[in-house]
Amino acid sequence: MKRPEPVQVVKQRRDAALRALVDGVPYIQYLGVTFDRRGDELTGVLPFDEKLIGNPLLPALHGGVTAAFMEMTAVITLSWSYLWEDIESGSLDFDPSGGTRMPRLPKTVDFSVDYLRSGLPRDAYARARINRSGRRYASVHVEGWQDNRDRLFAQATGHFVMPQRR
Amino acid sequence: MTDPDKLKLARQFIEAIPHSRDLGMELTEMDDGVAEITMPYDEKLIGDPETGVISGGAVSALMDTCCGAAVMSHPKNLAGTATLDLRIDYMRAATPGQQITTRATCYHVTRSVAFVRATACDEDKENPVATATGAFTVEGSA
Numbered sequence: 001m002k003r004p005e006p007v008q009v010v011k012q013r014r015d016a017a018l019r020a021l022v023d024g025v026p027y028i029q030y031l032g033v034t035f036d037r038r039g040d041e042l043t044g045v046l047p048f049d050e051k052l053i054g055n056p057l058l059p060a061l062h063g064g065v066t067a068a069f070m071e072m073t074a075v076i077t078l079s080w081s082y083l084w085e086d087i088e089s090g091s092l093d094f095d096p097s098g099g100t101r102m103p104r105l106p107k108t109v110d111f112s113v114d115y116l117r118s119g120l121p122r123d124a125y126a127r128a129r130i131n132r133s134g135r136r137y138a139s140v141h142v143e144g145w146q147d148n149r150d151r152l153f154a155q156a157t158g159h160f161v162m163p164q165r166r
Numbered sequence: 167m168t169d170p171d172k173l174k175l176a177r178q179f180i181e182a183i184p185h186s187r188d189l190g191m192e193l194t195e196m197d198d199g200v201a202e203i204t205m206p207y208d209e210k211l212i213g214d215p216e217t218g219v220i221s222g223g224a225v226s227a228l229m230d231t232c233c234g235a236a237v238m239s240h241p242k243n244l245a246g247t248a249t250l251d252l253r254i255d256y257m258r259a260a261t262p263g264q265q266i267t268t269r270a271t272c273y274h275v276t277r278s279v280a281f282v283r284a285t286a287c288d289e290d291k292e293n294p295v296a297t298a299t300g301a302f303t304v305e306g307s308a
Contacts (some may be wrong), residue, residue: 115250
């Protein structure tokens with residue numbers, strides 16, 4: 001029987017893949033979005049920053065920031081699930097020195113955001129659920145919350161064109 | 167017609183939004199339920215590192231600001247506004263290096279809701295990059 005891989009090796013491989021995926025996108029870096037990983041589950045984290053404010057009187061997060069955060073969470077979660085098998089099998093090897101050519105990201109066709117309450121000036125979280133992912137198209141739903149997981153401040157649905165395997 | 171004093175305040179409000187300033191947005195028109203805002207190309211907005219195309223999220227931020235400005239400039243809305251729902255359709259990738267211009271029209275206003283449509287173009291004005299439709303709150307109606 002094959003011995004299971006040491007846990008550090010598994011974690012190192014998955015974290016390197018996630019880092020390569022996220023660090024490659026300048027706009028994700030600009031917003032300051034990071035991703036928490038538990039197994040294959042990802043949670044987008046948007047740390048609060050003054051530059052993200054849309055209404056200085058309240059103050060509240062900019063609706064566009066909320067939309068962008070939710071969309072980035074959808075795109076990364078979708079890529080992550082699409083690459084998962086290749087990451088696990090080792091056929092996609094993310095060299096930390098940056099020699100690997102990154103796979104293309106899915107392209108957004110449409111994205112619809114439902115603003116349920118105003119975004120407070122504190123950290124926000126988002127998790128995406130892939131409702132359907134075919135060879136060409138995918139449909140993704142995203143939930144965003146701040147202090148309480150059950151009190152969403154926004155939810156969104158989007159459709160994406162999947163990258164063609166190369 | 168929209169009251170000039172109210173319009174001036176609304177314009178100042180839009181121009182003071184920290185996130186919009188950070189993205190270099192510039193309000194070029196705002197009156198009577200119509201607004202136009204430009205956003206310069208910037209490498210920090212890139213969503214696809216391979217092509218240099220800006221992220222859909224950056225276009226969303228521009229669309230949201232512009233739709234909000236259109237609502238605030240409408241004579242029937244007396245104060246601020248908040249986004250209830252915004253849907254964006256991405257028709258094509260914006261050409262890297264080009265400025266994005268968004269134009270929003272608030273085409274119907276009830277006592278509580280403003281309905282808005284917007285279009286975003288790069289330098290090719292014939293082929294929009296994205297369109298948006300949204301619903302916004304109406305505040306302080308008489």
